[in-house]
Amino acid sequence: xxxxxxxxxxxxxxxxxxxxADAAGQANFDRVMAEDSRIEPKDWMPAAYxxxxxxxxxxxxxxxxxxxxxxxxxxxxxxxxxxKAILMAKVQDEAGHGLYLYSAAETLGQTRDxxxxxxxxxxxxxxxxxxxPALTWAxxxxxGWLVDGAAICxxxxxxxxxxxxxxxxxxxxxxxxxxxxxxxxxxxxxxSNGTPEQKQMAQDAVNRWYAPALMxxxxxxxxxxxxxxxxxWNIKRFSNDELRSRFVGMMVEQxxxxxxxxxxxxxxxxxxxxxxxxxxxxxxxxxxxLAGRGxxxxxxxxxxxxxxxxxxWVREAAAAYAAKQSMKTKEYAA
Numbered sequence: 209x210x211x212x213x214x215x216x217x218x219x220x221x222x223x224x225x226x227x228x229a230d231a232a233g234q235a236n237f238d239r240v241m242a243e244d245s246r247i248e249p250k251d252w253m254p255a256a257y258x259x260x261x262x263x264x265x266x267x268x269x270x271x272x273x274x275x276x277x278x279x280x281x282x283x284x285x286x287x288x289x290x291x292k293a294i295l296m297a298k299v300q301d302e303a304g305h306g307l308y309l310y311s312a313a314e315t316l317g318q319t320r321d322x323x324x325x326x327x328x329x330x331x332x333x334x335x336x337x338x339x340x341p342a343l344t345w346a347x348x349x350x351x352g353w354l355v356d357g358a359a360i361c362x363x364x365x366x367x368x369x370x371x372x373x374x375x376x377x378x379x380x381x382x383x384x385x386x387x388x389x390x391x392x393x394x395x396x397x398x399x400s401n402g403t404p405e406q407k408q409m410a411q412d413a414v415n416r417w418y419a420p421a422l423m424x425x426x427x428x429x430x431x432x433x434x435x436x437x438x439x440x441w442n443i444k445r446f447s448n449d450e451l452r453s454r455f456v457g458m459m460v461e462q463x464x465x466x467x468x469x470x471x472x473x474x475x476x477x478x479x480x481x482x483x484x485x486x487x488x489x490x491x492x493x494x495x496x497x498l499a500g501r502g503x504x505x506x507x508x509x510x511x512x513x514x515x516x517x518x519x520x521w522v523r524e525a526a527a528a529y530a531a532k533q534s535m536k537t538k539e540y541a542a
Contacts, residue, residue: 241442246372249315257441260434261371262316264443266323269309270334273327274508276302278342279351287345294391295348301384308381312373328513336494337420339502346399346406346413352392353462354414354421360385361455362425365445374443393462400467407467414463415471422486423494425452431491450483457484 233252240247247253280299286292310320326332337355342348364382369375399410426432426448438444446454456475463470474487496502 241370241440244442245370246375247370248372256437258316260438260441260443261374262313262318263434264438265309265313265316265374266318266326267333267335269306269313269323270327270332271338272302272306272309274334274512275338275355277508277511278338278340278504279348282342282345282348285345286348291395298352298388298391301388305381305384308377309374312371312377315373324516328509328516330500330509333498335424336497336502337424339497339504339508340417340420341504343416344409344413346396346409347417349392349395349399349410350413350417352388352390353396353466354392354417354459355424356385356388356392357458357462358421358424358455360389361458362451365451366443368442368445370442393466396466396468410466411468414468418471419489422452422455423489423491425449425455427491427494453483453485456486460484 230252234254236251237247237253237257240251247257276299279295279302283292283295283299286295310323313323314320323332327334337358342351360382363378363385366378367375367382369378396410396414399406401407426435429435429447429449432448435444435447439447457477459470460475472487474485476485477483478485497505500506
């Protein structure tokens with residue numbers, strides 16, 4: 209669908225290749241895009257395509273790792289043993305998602321150490337949603353229903369991403385995110401059918417997470433310079449605003465079952481455009497959070513640095529063991 213737009217980002221010469229090889233590689237890349245097929249790690253690809261993938265996949269991986277924090281903080285305070293076990297399993301899933309995605313990014317030539325160094329140094333971005341505080345148990349429900357629900361809406365199309373390792377990683381991730389979304393919905397459903405105080409706690413959580421969840425899809429299409437090219441390369445399948453509209457439509461139906469309300473009296477279905485519309489969002493707040501000035505930015509990065517430092521001995525032990533095994537293999541071969 210996007211072959212006609214590829215010329216907007218000219219290919220750069222690949223180190224160590226000739227102009228003839230680059231021309232042949234570009235021709236094959238254009239064919240793959242036109243056929244809506246897939247590029248694999250050893251295939252030739254434009255430098256700009258590689259750079260875009262590295263940015264998107266590494267940011268996605270960082271988001272999964274940072275996103276563990278607000279929920280892990282509630283494991284010990286969950287209201288029952290069952291809730292603790294479920295939440296712990298969810299946090300473990302998020303760690304696994306980060307590992308899948310770091311592995312996918314590594315196939316593009318970036319080391320995991322470099323990606324992690326960029327994250328803890330504050331050079332790399334992650335989803336703005338994880339810089340908001342989780343104040344009550346109901347937030348675990350709102351995060352599952354709204355945040356993971358938005359993630360599913362955004363990530364299911366990524367299962368068909370043109371880069372093979374990314375698309376394949378997303379298949380398993382989306383299956384697990386679907387469980388997370390249902391878990392959050394169930395928490396809110398139980399609270400909304402509990403005492404008046406519990407229902408109000410659920411409503412307050414939905415009120416606080418609604419707008420940040422909508423902004424998870426990224427800025428409006430007119431202010432999203434990378435979106436069109438990502439769609440041209442079949443990395444993304446839908447624009448930010450298209451995905452946001454779909455998500456609003458999903459929430460409208462589900463919130464009725466919950467017996468709660470969305471904190472937006474401008475939500476409506478536009479019969480002319482056949483799309484769901486919502487009220488204005490605070491994009492200044494979005495940019496402030498992205499710039500590192502959100503409610504929990506400093507705290508999230510500090511916890512990540514501490515965890516990274518505390519885990520140094522594990523990485524050193526694993527490296528020593530790998531070196532020892534490699535030496536044994538060489539000795540046997542000799």
